[in-house]
Amino acid sequence: MVRINENFLKLKAGYLFPEIARRVSAFADANPDADVIKLGIGDVTEPLPAAVTAAMHTAVDELSDRDSFHGYGPEQGYAFLREPIAEHDYKARGVNVSADEIFISDGSKCDTGNILDILGEGNRVAITDPVYPVYVDTNVMVGNTGTANEAGQFANLTYLPVTEANNFVADLPSDPVDVIYLCYPNNPTGTVATRETLQNWVNYARENGSLILFDAAYEAFISDDSIPHSIFEIDGARECAIEFRSFSKNVGFTGVRCAFTVVPKELSVTASCGTEVSLHQLWNRRQSTKFNGASYVVQKGAAAAYTEEGREQVRGLIDFYMTNARLLREGLESLGVRVFGGVNAPYVWLGTPDGLSSWDFFDRLLEKGHLVGTPGSGFGAAGEGYFRLSAFNSRKNVEAALERFKSAVG
Numbered sequence: 001m002v003r004i005n006e007n008f009l010k011l012k013a014g015y016l017f018p019e020i021a022r023r024v025s026a027f028a029d030a031n032p033d034a035d036v037i038k039l040g041i042g043d044v045t046e047p048l049p050a051a052v053t054a055a056m057h058t059a060v061d062e063l064s065d066r067d068s069f070h071g072y073g074p075e076q077g078y079a080f081l082r083e084p085i086a087e088h089d090y091k092a093r094g095v096n097v098s099a100d101e102i103f104i105s106d107g108s109k110c111d112t113g114n115i116l117d118i119l120g121e122g123n124r125v126a127i128t129d130p131v132y133p134v135y136v137d138t139n140v141m142v143g144n145t146g147t148a149n150e151a152g153q154f155a156n157l158t159y160l161p162v163t164e165a166n167n168f169v170a171d172l173p174s175d176p177v178d179v180i181y182l183c184y185p186n187n188p189t190g191t192v193a194t195r196e197t198l199q200n201w202v203n204y205a206r207e208n209g210s211l212i213l214f215d216a217a218y219e220a221f222i223s224d225d226s227i228p229h230s231i232f233e234i235d236g237a238r239e240c241a242i243e244f245r246s247f248s249k250n251v252g253f254t255g256v257r258c259a260f261t262v263v264p265k266e267l268s269v270t271a272s273c274g275t276e277v278s279l280h281q282l283w284n285r286r287q288s289t290k291f292n293g294a295s296y297v298v299q300k301g302a303a304a305a306y307t308e309e310g311r312e313q314v315r316g317l318i319d320f321y322m323t324n325a326r327l328l329r330e331g332l333e334s335l336g337v338r339v340f341g342g343v344n345a346p347y348v349w350l351g352t353p354d355g356l357s358s359w360d361f362f363d364r365l366l367e368k369g370h371l372v373g374t375p376g377s378g379f380g381a382a383g384e385g386y387f388r389l390s391a392f393n394s395r396k397n398v399e400a401a402l403e404r405f406k407s408a409v410g
């Protein structure tokens with residue numbers, strides 16, 4: 001008899017995006033002429049930077065010639081990509097991360113899930129609420145939680161609410177936790193963590209022997225110079241943190257797939273036998289066994305994002321999306337809506353007007369404005385009463401959406 005991993009049975013059936021799709025399609029059936037604008041999706045819309053596609057074309061040509069052909073590459077990624085990452089993303093900001101601490105992969109979603117392979121059973125895990133659902137579901141899958149209650153909260157998981165009440169800064173856990181997921185700039189709230197907030201977390205982690213899993217997928221969108229881009233800008237973080245970064249949102253690689261994970265060599269955990277074990281070595285072992293490296297062509301494309309031309313073009317993409325974010329933020333503020341985020345992140349987080357629930361506001365926006373966003377409650381119980389808008393869209397759609405907000409919330 002085959003046994004399945006019964007932890008999967010505890011998962012809430014992928015509820016949020018299917019429910020949005022169901023409501024949008026019911027509305028479209030009833031209103032076949034309505035032109036619905038979607039501001040709900042966390043996917044990029046603009047084409048890849050020219051420097052990146054040129055490098056990928058060249059790489060494809062190399063593969064068609066026997067003399068420049070490449071088969072399997074290093075599981076950890078090519079030096080031609082790891083070195084510019086170390087140089088531009090870390091050294092240029094005065095951060096100590098070496099190329100051999102950078103593990104190239106095909107996505108941060110996979111890396112944030114796969115990291116649980118090297119952690120043991122029974123870790124007490126803390127997440128902020130609302131949260132990127134991947135952190136929760138991957139912990140459910142490996143058995144780190146109990147079952148979910150009515151509100152969708154899982155037993156044995158420590159939820160740290162982030163709302164207006166605490167200015168979107170989570171309180172440190174009252175009971176000790178072993179693993180802490182932090183995502184800054186944050187999806188879904190679009191808020192950031194100051195140096196002081198991150199230092200408090202690093203101090204907490206070092207005092208309690210906990211591990212911080214830091215998701216910096218949106219670091220390139222930071223415009224405020226005082227906000228750290230990396231957890232490794234914080235003193236002591238090399239002894240307690242792993243960082244995840246992705247080319248998905250800044251370079252537009254959601255469909256191309258390339259990301260990386262930084263595991264410092266100082267980071268170690270005491271095994272039950274008393275031996276100090278290096279997490280860098282464990283992750284290297286895990287990747288060498290279960291992963292055969294990201295595609296050569298894709299890594300060549302990612303490396304081109306670090307050339308002078310590439311950096312300028314990536315800057316252009318980020319500026320484009322952040323202008324969308326600013327237009328959304330300012331337009332909604334002028335309508336009297338409570339608006340958060342959207343300054344250092346491509347997401348704008350709204351307090352729903354008139355005390356509406358997240359889903360009631362969703363319905364009102366769809367019916368009155370033919371607009372789709374994401375109900376905050378779909379990201380966690382503490383997201384109730386909030387709503388996420390994404391700046392990943394065409395300028396035309398953002399401008400049209402702002403006109404429509406006037407009738408829906410004005």
Ligand SMILES: *Cc1c(COP(=O)(O)O)cnc(C)c1O
Pocket residue numbers: 042106107108109110132183187215217245246247248249253254258259
């Ligand atoms: C988009 C996103 C990522 C990137 O995931 P990829 O698998 O690299 O595309 C990671 N974390 C968060 C919070 C995200 O929103």
